[in-house]
Structure formats: structure tokens, C-alpha cells
Amino acid sequence: MSALSTARTLEAGATLAAEAARFSGYGWMRGTSGNLSLVIDRDPLVLAVTASGLDKSQLTEADVVLVGPDGRGLDADDPRPPSAEAGLHAHIAARTGAGAVFHVHALDAVVAAHRWPSGVEIRDMEMLKGIGHRAHDETVVIPVIANDQDMAVEAARFDEVYVPATADVPEVPVMIVATHGMYAWGEDAAAARRHLEIAEWLLRFTVATR
Numbered sequence: 001m002s003a004l005s006t007a008r009t010l011e012a013g014a015t016l017a018a019e020a021a022r023f024s025g026y027g028w029m030r031g032t033s034g035n036l037s038l039v040i041d042r043d044p045l046v047l048a049v050t051a052s053g054l055d056k057s058q059l060t061e062a063d064v065v066l067v068g069p070d071g072r073g074l075d076a077d078d079p080r081p082p083s084a085e086a087g088l089h090a091h092i093a094a095r096t097g098a099g100a101v102f103h104v105h106a107l108d109a110v111v112a113a114h115r116w117p118s119g120v121e122i123r124d125m126e127m128l129k130g131i132g133h134r135a136h137d138e139t140v141v142i143p144v145i146a147n148d149q150d151m152a153v154e155a156a157r158f159d160e161v162y163v164p165a166t167a168d169v170p171e172v173p174v175m176i177v178a179t180h181g182m183y184a185w186g187e188d189a190a191a192a193r194r195h196l197e198i199a200e201w202l203l204r205f206t207v208a209t210r
């Protein structure tokens, strides 16, 4: 690994550690659950993903693993396993062009998918503007896919529900995995965090009121 990529990996690790501490504070990454990634290189695709099995409230800049487009670890000298879900992170980054993909086990997302397994419809909420949609007169559907341990299966399910942006309507940068958790993504860590926080708020409201 070059000195440059090491420096960029540590920088990504520091960013992800700060984000993980924030989400742990929300109760979205209990125990060792959830995982966060940043795109380090686009062609070929390289992601820095939080390492598996660590308390997400206590990560350091060194607690990331580099993975390729299939989610497998790239550094033969690094014995730490990447997150089991790294393959889905890589797929989402490749498919959407996102620079950051965040996955947490927020309870309200799982409850919402339990109630509406074919997708969670939300409309006429001011907070929809925070994920790029209209506060009035547009029904936004947060898609739901079934859970599976095989990330190739999950990637195919993602492709079935993902609706890319059109000239008139932006994408929905959020997806729920039923009985499991949620994903949000964006052009960088700040955008992915904003989408995750706002979508979780919308799901929390929907679960509480409908």
C-alpha cells in the first residue's frame, strides 16, 4: 500500500470513527452492529469499511479495512475481516455513484419494514426536503428488501427496488433491510449522514402515527 493511500485510509478511518460515535450515541449501532464506508478510489472501486466485530462507539482511525468491488479485503497483510456487509456497501457505491454508504440498525426502520414490507410511503412532510424531495404533493417510497446473509442476493434485491434520479425526481437515498436495519448514502459523509438522520426521523414519525 502506498504512503498516500495509507494517509487517505487513516483520514477515512477518522471520519468514519466520528460518524460511528455519533450514531452509537443515537442507539443506532448497539453492540458491534452496523457498518460505515467511504469510497477511496472509484476506478477500480476501493472502499474503506469499518472493521468487523468492534464496539462502534469506540472506533479509532485505524479501525477500517480496504475492500474491492466484491467486498473482499484488498490488503493481504491485514488479517482483520471486513464487515460481512461490505459487498452490499460496494454495490450501492457502484450503482448510485455515492461517495459514502452508512448502515445502521435503527429500530424504527425495522419496525416500519415489519409493518410495510413492500415499502414505506411518506408524503406531505417538511423533512422530505432533507432527502431531496418535495414537502407537498409527492409520495416518496422508502424501499424495503428482505434480509439475507449472501450480499450478492442483497445486491440483486437492491437493484430491483432502487429508482435512479430522473430529470424531475431525485433518487431516494435510503433503503431498509427488513428484520435488520437501514442504509443511506450520499456524495460524501456529510450527505450520507444527513440522509440517514432525516430518513430515520421520517420513519420514526410514520411508525408512531400510522
Ligand SMILES: [Zn+2]
Binding pocket: 033, 034, 035, 085, 103, 104, 105, 180, 181
Ligand atoms: Zn447490519
